[in-house]
Amino acid sequence: MTSPTWNNPVVKWIEYRLPVFSFTQEHLIDYPTPKNLNYWWNFGSLAGITLTIMIVTGIVLAMHYTPHVDYAFESVERIMRDVNYGWLIRYVHMNGGSMFFAVVYIHIFRGLYYGSYKAPREMLWIIGIIILLTMMATAFLGYVLPWGQMSFWAATVITNMFSAFPLIGEPIVSWLWGGFSVDNPTLNRFFSLHYLLPFVIFGLVFVHLWALHVHHSNNPLGIDTKGPQDILPFHPYYTIKDLFGLGVFMLVFLGFVFFAPNFFVEPDNYIKANPMQTPTHIVPEWYLTPFYAILRAITFDIWFIPAKLIGVMAMFGSVLILVLVPWLDTSKVRSARYRPIYKQVYWFFVIDCIVLGWVGFNSPDAMFMGAVSFLRIGQVATAYYFLHLLVVMPVLGKLERPRSPPESISAAVTKETDTVTEAA
Amino acid sequence: MRKFVLGAALALTLGAGTAFAAEAPKPPAQAWSFNGVFGTFDRAALRRGLQVYTEVCAACHSLGLVYYRHLQSIGFSEEEIKAVAREFEVEDGPNDDGEMFTRPAKPTDPFASPFPNDQAARAANAGAFPPDLSVMTKARKGGEDYLHAVLVGYRDEAPAGVEVMEGLFFNEYFPGHQIAMPPPLADDAVEYADGTKATVQQMSMDVTTFLAWAAEPTMEDRKRLGIKTLLFLLVLTAMLYALKRKVWSDVH
Secondary structure, X not given: OXXXXXXXXXXXXXXXXXXXXXXXXXXXHOOEEEOOOOHHHHHHHHHHXXXXXXXXXXXXXXXXXXXXXXXXXXHHHHHHHOOOOHHHHHHXXXXXXXXXXXXXXXXXXXXXXXXXXXXXXXXXXXXXXXHHHHHHHHHHHHHHOOOEHHHHHHHHHHHHHHHHOOOOHHHHHHHHHOOOOXXXXXXXXXXXXHHXXXXXXXXXXXXXXXXXXXXXXXXOOOOOOOOHHHEEEHHHHHHHHHHHHHXXXXXXHHHHHHHXXXXXXXXXXXXXXXXXXXXXXXXXXXXXXHHHHHHHHOOOOEOOEOHHHHHHHHHHHHHHXXXXXXXXXXXXXXXXXXXXXXXXXXXXXXXXXXXXXXXXXXXXOOEEOOOEEHHHHHHHHHHHHHHXXXXXXXXHHHHOOOOOOOOOHHHHHHHHHHHHHHHO | OHHHHHHHHHOOOOOOOOOOOOOOOOOOOOOOOOOOOOOOOOHHHHHHHHHHHHHOHHHOOOOOOOEHHHHHHHOOOHHHHHHHHHOOEEEEOOOXXXXXXXXXXXXXXXXXXXXXXXXXXXXXXXXXXOOOOOOHHHHOOOHHHHHHHHHOOEOOOOOOOOOOOOOOEEEOOOOOOEEOOOOOOOOOOOOOOOOOOOOHHHHHHHHHHHHHHHHOOOHHXXXXXXXXXXXXXXXXXXXXXXXXXXXXXXOO
């Protein structure tokens, strides 16, 4: 690609000192992108846009919100009733959290299917997992702010997890609380950190994109681009494709905001926090229930390690282990398209994660169809989660005989067109 | 962690009106005026509901997040709002002598609370706390259907084999079936200004409609804006799709 020149003297002056124009040209316009990306590749840009929406609505909400145990709940209702379009801003932010996770989970599972984490994109993947962890922390902190019953008890349960660690556990919990229970100091610091972390995520996203722009996007075939016949400039091809995807996404997102704004919310969170009254069952938002299920699946001590500590470690481990996926997957072939067995166990893993999420919603003692307790289902699903990542992926990579991927993207595309013509 | 939660559960004050024990049946769905994408609050029902709230519920339940002035958005005139507010007494002050005093409520006040504090509310209700009703339809599973079901769900006799504790009442739809609130509605408990017959069923539907509005006074704005926004987005997205096809037509 030829580097462009500018004739406008102001542009020239700036470009010479700070090359923003050539940077934009290189990374947003000419940026080489595989020509065969399917719609699953839309979710990265959707995640970035959702993050921006969350930051903008969050900044406005912070202008009207009062982080104090006596006023937080009321100030949120004040936003809903008296602030101009406050209900809209708050509902966008509230549902935006769910949308953000939905989009990011699809983005991650896309990567998992097409092997986007394999060399040379390991750093890209690892930064992504760090973003996921930061998102979880941010979402949890934000959930506490309206100071409803679920806010308070989620804060209590989650912070109490740290007490599982021997010796340092209890001091950590008091330190997190800023006292001896979840109270005003806790709410204040949670608000402060909830405002901080999205900007940390923003920075991490920048690094994520930096890593992406070194080796460029993977693609459904999982093979490297071989030349100009395999690629398209990002603009206009992918800008328009991303815009169309954004339109569809906004229809879903705003459909919830305008017509089912409380779909994802537990009714208990419209009851003001009451430290003297525990809700019947405490559940996190849907996007954290799989991890909650893993936490609660461990009900047995192993030697001298108490069940609670193993549960906490299993929960954190279930996210952190994803960092190792580039090495746990031993197959040389990236895309699941050419891995007949992996393609099937992959869907088994997806179902397993959905089952974990469903179990996390239910009380462990409750029975499913009167036959098997949710605890047991959660234990089996947790076992498979780790089995899949620690055993199935490494072993399958060695044993499986993958089909051979096509020579190049353009070759594959031409072949597909031929088949279509033949069929016609 | 679970031990901690259980420990906190022990601190649960008895008779708080939230003794969740047995599963209650799913409340039947009602044909609310505000159901669906185009649903709006029935204005006449809102007026009757406000009357039921002020004459019945307000004896024990506060509505602290709603201001009298909010009634303007559902068609009350300034004079009418003043008249509604005047019915309530609120504490104000201190005045120039440093004394607190009571005065009739004004449109700029929130709905006056029947009790000066939570302890007084409990003391007057045999230890049970009548919750604030401002967001009640959003704060219970089943929402307005549940609220209506509880209001009409009282039975004079508990079914055979069900022991109802002293001072509690049997209610078919309340979780655990034992509720501290005495049956609040009886036929002709209020005399409707518009001549509607005040049956328990009617009053319950009306007051629930009013409380659904109180929980979300911006619902009508939300739906109106929603329809416009989604229609716009639908057209825009269709055009973006066409443009996408056009841009990509030279690829392959």
